[in-house]
Amino acid sequence: MTSPSLMTPRFLPTANDLGVVSVGFSGGQCKLGVDAAPSALIEAGLLNQLSTDLGFTLHYDHTIHYYRDILPTEDPDHRNMKRPIAVSAVTQRLSEQVYEHASQGRCVLTLGGDHSVAIGSIAGVARAVRERHAGRELAVIWVDAHADINTPETSNSGNIHGMPVAFLTGLARSDHPSIFGWLQPDQLISLKKLVYIGLRDVDIGEKRTLREHGVKAFSMHDIDKHGIGKVMEMALGHIGADTPIHLSFDVDALDPLIAPSTGTPVRGGLTLREGDYICESVHETGSLVGLDLVEVNPSLGGDSVGVRETVRAGCSLVRCALGESLL
Amino acid sequence: MTSPSLMTPRFLPTANDLGVVSVGFSGGQCKLGVDAAPSALIEAGLLNQLSTDLGFTLHYDHTIHYYRDILPTEDPDHRNMKRPIAVSAVTQRLSEQVYEHASQGRCVLTLGGDHSVAIGSIAGVARAVRERHAGRELAVIWVDAHADINTPETSNSGNIHGMPVAFLTGLARSDHPSIFGWLQPDQLISLKKLVYIGLRDVDIGEKRTLREHGVKAFSMHDIDKHGIGKVMEMALGHIGADTPIHLSFDVDALDPLIAPSTGTPVRGGLTLREGDYICESVHETGSLVGLDLVEVNPSLGGDSVGVRETVRAGCSLVRCALGESLL
Amino acid sequence: MTSPSLMTPRFLPTANDLGVVSVGFSGGQCKLGVDAAPSALIEAGLLNQLSTDLGFTLHYDHTIHYYRDILPTEDPDHRNMKRPIAVSAVTQRLSEQVYEHASQGRCVLTLGGDHSVAIGSIAGVARAVRERHAGRELAVIWVDAHADINTPETSNSGNIHGMPVAFLTGLARSDHPSIFGWLQPDQLISLKKLVYIGLRDVDIGEKRTLREHGVKAFSMHDIDKHGIGKVMEMALGHIGADTPIHLSFDVDALDPLIAPSTGTPVRGGLTLREGDYICESVHETGSLVGLDLVEVNPSLGGDSVGVRETVRAGCSLVRCALGESLL
Ligand SMILES: [Mn+2]
Ligand SMILES: [Mn+2]
Ligand SMILES: [Mn+2]
Ligand SMILES: [Mn+2]
Ligand SMILES: [Mn+2]
Ligand SMILES: [Mn+2]
Numbered sequence: 001m002t003s004p005s006l007m008t009p010r011f012l013p014t015a016n017d018l019g020v021v022s023v024g025f026s027g028g029q030c031k032l033g034v035d036a037a038p039s040a041l042i043e044a045g046l047l048n049q050l051s052t053d054l055g056f057t058l059h060y061d062h063t064i065h066y067y068r069d070i071l072p073t074e075d076p077d078h079r080n081m082k083r084p085i086a087v088s089a090v091t092q093r094l095s096e097q098v099y100e101h102a103s104q105g106r107c108v109l110t111l112g113g114d115h116s117v118a119i120g121s122i123a124g125v126a127r128a129v130r131e132r133h134a135g136r137e138l139a140v141i142w143v144d145a146h147a148d149i150n151t152p153e154t155s156n157s158g159n160i161h162g163m164p165v166a167f168l169t170g171l172a173r174s175d176h177p178s179i180f181g182w183l184q185p186d187q188l189i190s191l192k193k194l195v196y197i198g199l200r201d202v203d204i205g206e207k208r209t210l211r212e213h214g215v216k217a218f219s220m221h222d223i224d225k226h227g228i229g230k231v232m233e234m235a236l237g238h239i240g241a242d243t244p245i246h247l248s249f250d251v252d253a254l255d256p257l258i259a260p261s262t263g264t265p266v267r268g269g270l271t272l273r274e275g276d277y278i279c280e281s282v283h284e285t286g287s288l289v290g291l292d293l294v295e296v297n298p299s300l301g302g303d304s305v306g307v308r309e310t311v312r313a314g315c316s317l318v319r320c321a322l323g324e325s326l327l
Numbered sequence: 328m329t330s331p332s333l334m335t336p337r338f339l340p341t342a343n344d345l346g347v348v349s350v351g352f353s354g355g356q357c358k359l360g361v362d363a364a365p366s367a368l369i370e371a372g373l374l375n376q377l378s379t380d381l382g383f384t385l386h387y388d389h390t391i392h393y394y395r396d397i398l399p400t401e402d403p404d405h406r407n408m409k410r411p412i413a414v415s416a417v418t419q420r421l422s423e424q425v426y427e428h429a430s431q432g433r434c435v436l437t438l439g440g441d442h443s444v445a446i447g448s449i450a451g452v453a454r455a456v457r458e459r460h461a462g463r464e465l466a467v468i469w470v471d472a473h474a475d476i477n478t479p480e481t482s483n484s485g486n487i488h489g490m491p492v493a494f495l496t497g498l499a500r501s502d503h504p505s506i507f508g509w510l511q512p513d514q515l516i517s518l519k520k521l522v523y524i525g526l527r528d529v530d531i532g533e534k535r536t537l538r539e540h541g542v543k544a545f546s547m548h549d550i551d552k553h554g555i556g557k558v559m560e561m562a563l564g565h566i567g568a569d570t571p572i573h574l575s576f577d578v579d580a581l582d583p584l585i586a587p588s589t590g591t592p593v594r595g596g597l598t599l600r601e602g603d604y605i606c607e608s609v610h611e612t613g614s615l616v617g618l619d620l621v622e623v624n625p626s627l628g629g630d631s632v633g634v635r636e637t638v639r640a641g642c643s644l645v646r647c648a649l650g651e652s653l654l
Numbered sequence: 655m656t657s658p659s660l661m662t663p664r665f666l667p668t669a670n671d672l673g674v675v676s677v678g679f680s681g682g683q684c685k686l687g688v689d690a691a692p693s694a695l696i697e698a699g700l701l702n703q704l705s706t707d708l709g710f711t712l713h714y715d716h717t718i719h720y721y722r723d724i725l726p727t728e729d730p731d732h733r734n735m736k737r738p739i740a741v742s743a744v745t746q747r748l749s750e751q752v753y754e755h756a757s758q759g760r761c762v763l764t765l766g767g768d769h770s771v772a773i774g775s776i777a778g779v780a781r782a783v784r785e786r787h788a789g790r791e792l793a794v795i796w797v798d799a800h801a802d803i804n805t806p807e808t809s810n811s812g813n814i815h816g817m818p819v820a821f822l823t824g825l826a827r828s829d830h831p832s833i834f835g836w837l838q839p840d841q842l843i844s845l846k847k848l849v850y851i852g853l854r855d856v857d858i859g860e861k862r863t864l865r866e867h868g869v870k871a872f873s874m875h876d877i878d879k880h881g882i883g884k885v886m887e888m889a890l891g892h893i894g895a896d897t898p899i900h901l902s903f904d905v906d907a908l909d910p911l912i913a914p915s916t917g918t919p920v921r922g923g924l925t926l927r928e929g930d931y932i933c934e935s936v937h938e939t940g941s942l943v944g945l946d947l948v949e950v951n952p953s954l955g956g957d958s959v960g961v962r963e964t965v966r967a968g969c970s971l972v973r974c975a976l977g978e979s980l981l
Pocket of ligand 6 (some may be wrong): 798906
């Protein structure tokens with residue numbers, strides 16, 4: 001039984017206004033079905049729970065965006081990227097939708113879709129934060145089995161859902177106008193304000209990148225070593241209390257036993273309790289201004305139980321990040 | 328392979344006398360089957376294990392009490408309570424049975440039944456402790472997904488298994504002689520000596536109660552934050568070494584993946600290891616004087632594997648609380 | 655995605671030479687099938703992963719040893735031991751094979767087989783360590799649900815896979831030339847340098863032995879109490895930085911939910927994450943000189959999923975001990 005959070009937000013004018021954007025997009029990777037995640041989450045009651053139980057006023061267009069009008073008819077590989085024009089167009093459009101909410105001081109929830117959509121959501125939030133808070137930078141907590149920080153050149157697969165952090169931090173750049181040329185400096189984030197949690201399948205080139213730039217990353221090894229309580233203390237300590245936070249949660253951070261319906265499951269992941277704990281801890285900071293839930297794929301995961309559990313887990317994560325608490 | 332505990336009890340004359348009461352009662356809630364728990368636990372070998380492996384002399388009437396002779400023919404709702412006369416009559420009778428054991432200095436094990444039976448078991452132990460230890464109060468560790476502290480007025484369901492703590496602490500009162508009017512002050516416990524562990528589904532009114540009275544409560548969030556080792560240290564520190572302890576363990580505190588056969592399962596619960604750890608820690612205090620194991624329902628939980636695992640988990644919890652140790 | 659470890663070994667001349675011995679032996683216990691573990695592990699890709707991903711030069715005879723030429727035609731019980739001549743002969747031969755690798759400064763991986771094979775592998779490594787490091791003693795980390803420290807006289811089953819630690823520490827002795835009479839003092843280990851992790855099913859006589867000799871043992875209770883991070887810190891602190899380490903990992907230390915395909919599963923075991931963490935921590939010391947993976951039994955564990963998961967878990971443990979890391 002839940003009730004509205006008692007927490008006062010640090011970077012938002014009100015505690016109960018929430019922008020919501022549903023993104024039915026799967027073009028950042030090759031498996032069909034992840035575009036059906038927003039409808040599955042909403043059918044499971046997520047938005048009702050947010051308004052009824054947690055007391056949010058939802059700012060939502062009641063539309064699952066498939067962006068069919070802006071998808072290109074032809075989209076050849078470019079610098080090893082698959083579907084680069086489609087992903088660029090969708091994330092550019094999404095960045096505008098999210099910015100629209102964020103610039104009005106709303107916390108913004110983006111329901112993906114594959115993780116490439118975070119290029120759009122974070123670009124939109126980062127710009128609004130800079131405008132509303134005198135140039136302040138946005139911190140990002142990226143909860144994921146993967147680092148998603150490949151550049152087009154280091155990626156093996158060419159799937160852009162493995163590259164969003166590279167584009168968002170400026171490690172990957174493009175001058176091509178319809179392939180991420182739209183990304184402007186005020187939409188980017190700093191590697192210093194990026195924190196990973198849950199990593200356990202990181203490519204060799206990515207490991208090098210994380211080491212070279214000293215990126216704060218808590219792998220599953222670190223969670224086993226310190227416990228999730230201490231890890232969140234360290235993660236949030238690194239970010240500091242004076243920084244707005246965007247939480248980008250890839251459901252594959254959870255163990256596949258709990259959340260099997262996802263495109264790139266990796267064993268040895270977070271328990272649901274640890275996932276919820278991460279979200280609760282971020283909520284308690286009062287600094288949350290944006291939130292993605294991505295990579296739920298209702299077409300995968302074996303049986304209907306697996307799908308239902310994955311969707312329920314996703315709903316739980318969102319509710320915890322937005323203020324549901326146990327006591 | 329187990330052997331008798333080497334621990335010397337602080338509040339009992341002997342270490343190896345155990346009173347046992349089997350309560351086949353399901354009237355505190357609406358799902359049939361929880362009355363079959365004592366026979367399932369005993370058939371799984373629980374009492375044999377206690378006598379043979381742990382060396383207890385069992386004081387047991389070899390009877391599963393269904394209390395059919397005292398169940399009313401009519402039992403209309405009263406102040407929103409369902410089956411109030413039946414639950415009151417059964418728990419009153421149980422309080423006498425438990426008191427009979429406890430007043431002779433025996434630790435008492437009550438096998439429920441739904442959690443309403445704790446009204447009887449704790450009332451019986453609390454009175455005996457006051458008599459045997461110069462008015463000393465009984466501490467209660469309530470391990471449960473739920474707080475069970477609704478009053479008849481705050482309860483949504485009217486099921487009395489959600490109210491035992493309210494009646495036992497005097498938050499709920501009744502002058503009606505056949506509806507808990509029998510509860511006397513020397514049978515009650517103090518909110519100051521109550522500790523919850525495992526909470527994760529607490530009603531809004533209950534949350535308010537816990538806050539107002541400053542009740543010590545460790546939710547699953549706290550267990551994730553601190554680890555079960557530290558939580559038990561804090562829980563037992565709150566109670567102190569000079570206080571006899573009653574452990575009331577609702578099997579739904581465990582995660583439904585481990586113990587699915589229960590009436591109100593809630594995801595995100597204790598692992599079996601954490602459940603056993605709680606029980607082992609309470610045993611190690613030497614202060615345990617009473618123990619309930621409740622809400623095992625062999626009719627629920629899907630398949631025979633689930634039932635067997637739930638029953639085995641229940642047996643394990645009891646053995647750990649009564650001295651089974653790994654080394 | 656893995657890459658060679660960056661760690662410099664403390665007691666080996668090179669970081670990337672690995673001796674491998676495959677032991678298809680099941681005579682230390684009564685269940686058929688554990689002799690098929692090496693082929694299952696190798697078919698799952700273990701040796702390829704070690705050479706390709708982790709960069710090891712494997713010193714391996716590409717043979718799964720069944721030792722049929724040295725198995726006796728008759729092998730009556732002796733001092734309660736079952737198949738004593740067979741186990742003695744096989745472990746003596748294995749000790750020579752392992753010594754051959756270890757004396758050349760290679761880390762040695764032994765793929766069992768049941769846990770009796772550790773008599774051979776540890777005897778071989780212990781002798782080589784004494785020779786190569788001026789009499790220095792080998793420390794052993796024994797990860798297991800069981801203590802395997804019964805003497806022939808205290809064992810209930812007579813299965814020698816429950817006795818290897820007794821023979822290796824000199825608690826059990828024999829002058830019979832073909833029944834462990836071959837074990838020489840320089841092949842033994844000290845009870846002071848032995849550390850157990852994961853214990854949860856220890857016989858009464860074994861508990862007494864552990865207490866009398868003050869053996870460092872971390873049960874599942876200790877892991878719950880402190881967390882695996884702190885437990886490994888204490889375990890490695892007990893051994894000290896100046897001691898070569900042999901890690902003997904019985905897959906039944908893992909929880910049967912994760913690794914069901916083993917002869918004597920016990921509930922309440924390590925998670926895969928905890929198992930990997932143990933191995934990673936041992937690797938990080940730089941002191942690892944020998945490693946056993948034992949008791950994978952592909953004939954047990956229910957269905958093909960259980961077998962596959964057990965084998966995958968075994969591969970993961972070995973890789974982690976040999977340098978696979980998440981970041
Ligand atoms: Mn991912
Ligand atoms: Mn991702
Ligand atoms: Mn409950
Ligand atoms: Mn209860
Ligand atoms: Mn074992
Ligand atoms: Mn073993």
